[in-house]
Amino acid sequence: KKTMNDVEVNGKRVFVRVDFNVPMENGEITDDTRIRAALPTISNLVEKDAKVILASHLGRPKGEVKEELRLTAVGKHLAELLGQPVTKLDESIGETVGKAIADMKNGDIVLLENVRFHAGEEKNDPELALSFAKLADLYVNDAFGAAHRAHATTAGIAEHIPAVSGLLMEKELDVLGKALSNPERPFTAIIGGAKVKDKIGVIENLLDKVDHLIIGGGLSYTFSKAQGHDIGKSLLEEDKIELAKSFIEKAQAKGVKMHMPIDVIVADAFSKDANTKEVDIDQIPSDWMGLDIGPKTTAEYAEVIKNSKLVIWNGPMGVFEMDTFANGTKGVAEAMAVTDAYTIIGGGDSAAAVEKFQVADKMNHISTGGGASLEFMEGKALPGVVALNDK
Numbered sequence: 353k354k355t356m357n358d359v360e361v362n363g364k365r366v367f368v369r370v371d372f373n374v375p376m377e378n379g380e381i382t383d384d385t386r387i388r389a390a391l392p393t394i395s396n397l398v399e400k401d402a403k404v405i406l407a408s409h410l411g412r413p414k415g416e417v418k419e420e421l422r423l424t425a426v427g428k429h430l431a432e433l434l435g436q437p438v439t440k441l442d443e444s445i446g447e448t449v450g451k452a453i454a455d456m457k458n459g460d461i462v463l464l465e466n467v468r469f470h471a472g473e474e475k476n477d478p479e480l481a482l483s484f485a486k487l488a489d490l491y492v493n494d495a496f497g498a499a500h501r502a503h504a505t506t507a508g509i510a511e512h513i514p515a516v517s518g519l520l521m522e523k524e525l526d527v528l529g530k531a532l533s534n535p536e537r538p539f540t541a542i543i544g545g546a547k548v549k550d551k552i553g554v555i556e557n558l559l560d561k562v563d564h565l566i567i568g569g570g571l572s573y574t575f576s577k578a579q580g581h582d583i584g585k586s587l588l589e590e591d592k593i594e595l596a597k598s599f600i601e602k603a604q605a606k607g608v609k610m611h612m613p614i615d616v617i618v619a620d621a622f623s624k625d626a627n628t629k630e631v632d633i634d635q636i637p638s639d640w641m642g643l644d645i646g647p648k649t650t651a652e653y654a655e656v657i658k659n660s661k662l663v664i665w666n667g668p669m670g671v672f673e674m675d676t677f678a679n680g681t682k683g684v685a686e687a688m689a690v691t692d693a694y695t696i697i698g699g700g701d702s703a704a705a706v707e708k709f710q711v712a713d714k715m716n717h718i719s720t721g722g723g724a725s726l727e728f729m730e731g732k733a734l735p736g737v738v739a740l741n742d743k
């Protein structure tokens with residue numbers, strides 16, 4: 353697979369797919385991490401005198417123009433970050449786009465409108481992919497966060513013009529790839545989040561690779577149930593109990609040390625104002641629910657993290673949006689901040705957690721992909737990457 357450093361870009365029209373799918377509230381960007389993560393690629397192309405055509409999706413407009421999902425605020429913010437004008441267009445294909453690109457000088461930046469305003473984007477419509485390809489001489493995919501999607505601007509376009517990876521894409525693939533193929537040991541994975549169902553593939557794949565597997569969050573109660581504990585009103589996926597049992601057995605057979613909660617914070621309601629108490633895992637009252645790991649568990653997990661050489665974290669330990677149930681996730685985030693291990697945050701909620709607990713700058717790598725990093729950790733091929741490999 354070629355990267356953008358392997359090709360000549362001077363004076364060329366370069367179509368750069370970025371993932372500017374940032375969280376917005378009332379027209380304001382609430383987290384610009386993904387925009388900042390794309391700056392090295394954009395600046396590099398500008399310095400090399402390319403004509404930089406940026407394309408991204410924002411949200412899920414389902415093929416319709418949605419005013420609140422325009423990329424206008426993103427373009428404005430990007431211009432501020434770069435200290436350079438960004439020409440934001442109100443379309444992503446068509447006459448005005450063609451004209452704006454024809455008018456570009458070397459080093460100029462154009463930002464196309466949300467590509468998902470066209471239904472063909474998510475369908476990977478060949479005609480739309482060709483229209484995008486015709487805008488440029490070269491395609492750079494820097495949208496690691498959208499690499500698990502086979503869409504017109506993430507995959508289809510690569511069939512028509514030379515296609516290479518961007519610097520962010522390279523970095524993400526490099527860090528995650530090395531971690532999974534040649535890990536420093538002890539290698540620990542922390543898997544949390546709400547549902548077993550969403551983490552089956554990643555647990556399966558990681559059981560072949562890690563030395564320690566730490567389980568937390570909503571999904572841990574199905575594991576506790578599988579171990580024979582009464583979990584009261586805690587979240588349970590009845591149809592995943594057998595699977596959880598088989599994971600516990602597999603871990604044992606493979607010599608993977610599995611760590612599951614030994615105590616939990618229980619509440620009498622799913623509310624920040626609920627009554628709460630700390631109980632051992634076999635003491636959950638029948639009409640209470642576990643909403644966070646307890647202090648003994650947190651201390652044990654912190655110790656494992658401390659003694660590791662590599663840690664990958666995906667999914668919170670409890671309902672950390674509510675302060676009452678945030679201590680487990682906070683404890684893990686803080687342990688990640690002080691360990692000597694190489695620390696990787698697998699995007700999404702865990703990235704939000706290290707941000708919230710102000711330890712983001714202490715992590716070695718925070719992936720810009722949520723779904724993409726999860727699929728990568730599942731060992732799946734990402735269509736956006738495969739499209740580049742083909743070239």
Ligand code: 3PG
Binds near residue numbers: 373411722724
């Ligand atoms: C993400 O936020 O995970 C990516 O931008 C992909 O967005 P999507 O789930 O709407 O395809």
